[in-house]
Amino acid sequence: MEFGSVIIIIFIILVVAFILYGTLADADFSLMYYHFLAQPKDFRNKVVWITGASSGIGEYLAYNLIKRKARLVLSGVNVERLEAVRNRCLTLSGCADENILLVPFEIDKFDIHDECVKKVLDHFQQIDILVNNAGISQRADFADIDIEVDQKLFNVNVFGTVNLTRKVLKHFLERKKGHVVITSSVAGKLGAPYSSAYTGSKHALHGYFECLRSEMVEENIHVTLVCPGPVFSAITDRCVTGKLGEKYNHTQQATDKKMKTERCCELMVTAIAHKLDECWICIQPILIALYLAQYFPTIFRKVLLKLLFNRQRVMKMRQGR
């Protein structure tokens, strides 16, 4: 076969692969590979502490992990919701009550973190995986945000996560093993318009935890940054605006273009099981846009942003409509 024909065939294969990926894939290449081709792993006897476990992603992560034989610590603020999640976990797995511990606390009350870690260690004597998932979102124009809102977002999403991780890290270093998982966001990889405090907080997590990863290269301690796109959860119900105490009050509808919570958590569990460094879990076309933003930033900023991002379209997309 002539060299020219080979090039054309390779080109056609690449275009077809790109179209298929752009239509069907809902995660980055590595995660798709591990999800479909690698041996599934269970979490038998592992103690997994999930913050933000009372709803949404944290809740469904708990259901997925309990079916894979993990022992769970569930944290959040709403005790009633946490109890409901625990009961469902017990029904799904048939495991003993003592395999699930509830540790309700507000993550931005930093002085109770030591006490919470002690409670977990008193009960289980070990922590294998800490999933830092608690978080709040925000919608407002950059110019209209009071600094107290930025501080609130950082206290919950960043400083709460960082402080709790530091406490648990001491235990990981003593045991010479551990795994820190962080629910970041696609907003941790690019600028999500009209969510600057949220976007800033998620970018900050990457800064902190990339440093932790670098400092832990000689220890048996792993870091996984998970970046989901839009996923069904209660996040928009309690989303804040630019004024402290004000709610955005947007309720999701079943017809919204968002990923199912179960699917997001299924993929997230694969990323955790295989200790992936970072993963992107996202519906299309946001996933392809994320690839462009990461690998072709100039095209993304100079062409895509200008062509596609007008306020009305962005707002619609952010609402999953």
Ligand SMILES: NC(=O)c1ccc[n+]([C@@H]2O[C@H](COP(=O)([O-])OP(=O)(O)OC[C@H]3O[C@@H](n4cnc5c(N)ncnc54)[C@H](OP(=O)(O)O)[C@@H]3O)[C@@H](O)[C@H]2O)c1
């Ligand atoms: N859903 C999405 O589209 C999406 C996309 C990318 C990333 N994420 C990230 O995924 C994570 C989980 O969010 P979600 O979508 O599952 O939303 P969600 O349903 O609202 O869940 C948020 C969880 O965080 C907890 N939380 C909030 N503030 C807290 C505080 N001050 N102290 C302790 N816990 C607190 C909540 O606990 P209570 O209910 O008990 O207050 C709840 O369990 C967040 O970090 C979010 O940024 C979500």
